[in-house]
Structures are given as C-alpha cells and as structure tokens.
Amino acid sequence: MEPQVKSAAISISEAISICGCVAIAVGINKKASKNGVDPDPNPSLDAYKDICADPTYALLLNPAFLKRFRILYNIQMPEKSNFVNVWSYFGFIAQNKMTKDYVIAIRGTQNLFETFADEDIIPTLFREYNNEARVPQGFYKLFEAGRIVSLPEDTDPITPVSLSKLATDPGKYMNGAGHQRITVTGHSLGAAVATFFAAAATVKLGTKFNLSLCTFASPKTGNEAFTSLASSTIAECLRIYNAEDTVPDLPVWKEANSNLYTHVTGGFKIDSTGDPNVNHEGAGCAHQLPVYLYLLEKLDGNDNPDIISSGDDARCRVS
Secondary structure, eight states, rough: OOBBBOOOSSSSHHHHHHHHHHHHHHHEEEEEETTTTTTSSOOHHHHHHHHOOOOOGGTTTTHHHHHEEEEEEEEEEEEETTTTEEEEOOOOOOOOTTTOOOOEEOOOOOOOHHHHHHHHHOOOOOOOOSSSOOEEEHHHHHHOOOOEOOOTOOOSOOOOOOOOHHHOOGGGGGBBBBBBBBEEEEHHHHHHHHHHHHHHHHTTTTTSSSSEEEEEOOOOOOOHHHHHHHHHHSSSEEEEOOOOOOGGGGOOEEEEEESBBBBBBBBEEEEEETOOOOOOOSTTTGGHHHHHHHHHHTTTTTOGGGGTTTTTTOOOOOO
C-alpha cells in the first residue's frame, strides 16, 4: 500500500519552488551537453547566473534565485568516462540570504553510467542505521561516494567532504544547520540519494532536527526496516510521484514472493494520465521533471503547457 502524506507542512507552492532548485542542477549539466562540451564537474557562479538568466528555463526555475540564495558548495559524484574515473556535477547546497535556511538539491539520471547505478539493485546494508535496513546498492554507492566541494572562485575552499560525513555533522559545514531549516530535494536517482542523506542526517536527533525532505519521481529506497525508521525520524517528508510514471514502482527485488523495496512515507500523487498537453508515447515523459512541475503548477492554478517544453526540450509537449 502507498504510504500516505503524514505532514502538510510543505505546501504545493513551496514544492514548486523546491522543484525549481532541482531544475537548476539539471539545467547546468544539460545546457553544457547541448553546447557540445563536457559538463563542468565544479561549475562556477557564472554557470548559475547563466542558467538563471536563460529565457528557455524561465518557466522551470526562479530567475531571481541568486538574489535570494547564496551557493555554498557544489555536489559531485564519481563516474566512469572511457573507463577513467571522473567527478560529475550533481547539484548544490545553497543558503537563503534572509532566513538563513538551506537547500540541498540533487539532479537525476543523465547518462549511461548513471543508468547502470539505477539498475544496480542488489540489497546492501544501510550502515548509518543499526537495524537490518537494506537499500539498493547502486543508489547507496553514489551516496557514499558523493562529496561537496567549494566553488572554483571561493577564496577559502574546503577540503572535499563526503555526503555521508556531511550528514553526520551538517553544522560543521552549514552554520546553524539543524536549527535553521534544511530542505533536501532530488529527482529520480537524486531523490534516492536525497532520501539517504535525510535518513543519515536525522539518526541522532530524529524529528527534533529541522530537516524537510521533498522528492520528485523517487524510486523505492529500501526495505521496511529502512523506510519505516526513516519515515519516523525525518520531520517533514513529501514524496511527489506521477501516477503515469513507472519509476516510482521500481526497483523490484523479490524476496518471499514480494518486493523487498518500499517507499518512505509522504506520498503525494499527481497524474499526467490523459492530459492532452503531455506526450504519452516514448521519451519517458511521465518521469521528466518539467512534466512534474507542470502538474504541480496546475494544482496551484497555473495550467501553462509551455512549462513542459521549457529547458529547450519539446519532446514531451503535445503542440
């Protein structure tokens, strides 16, 4: 049975803003690829300015994002390119200039190596917990290997820090974290990594730690031992899924004739089924972030179909 929303603390309008943060991470990588260059594993502040000023992304993100937020760190994860280990850009950590709250945004799958991580579903122990929690190995490897780095123009850069180490002591690198709200978000593969980070960060203080998890198109993230404990320790959890999207039904690992993997609580269903503006043939459109944003905007009173084709990709928009 689909775990239901346990908290309405994250509103639809806030979820739209959070989705826009993920769109920034997606856009930085995607735009570099479209320009025929390898995406920079450590993009500069200029890359963020460029994506926020790009009119083709204006409906996906808040063009004034950098007026409200300061980018603190880039998030990288290791990949292989031509059999060589390389770092790849996956997202960022930013702080609101007024409220001092934080957002951690992690993009989803964008290349073949990341697809292999999606498909590596062998159960492995979630070592941050002391129970029998097991999670898909591919997602967990990325969480364990992921790291934060300072932006290239930072005059006092940190030594790169793993996501798993950051989760044990967020306040060391994010001043006031735990008192100031941290919103952790991601799409698809990034949603799974975001869930692992939120679970690890709330091990010690549980719901007393001021952390919200808001994910889009998340796959199933662990067995019942993992998802039940994570659901009980993460203070606010909103897991948005599209009924037409098949990814939230995955991965499937059969034990005792049933799927070992389950979802954390906080499920909130949106539905592109039958929507005349969405392409329902190929391209995996039901899973794409712009379609998720379009459906959320519709719930908030904005039914502009141009959202679907924003980001210079018209495959999922029916003209």
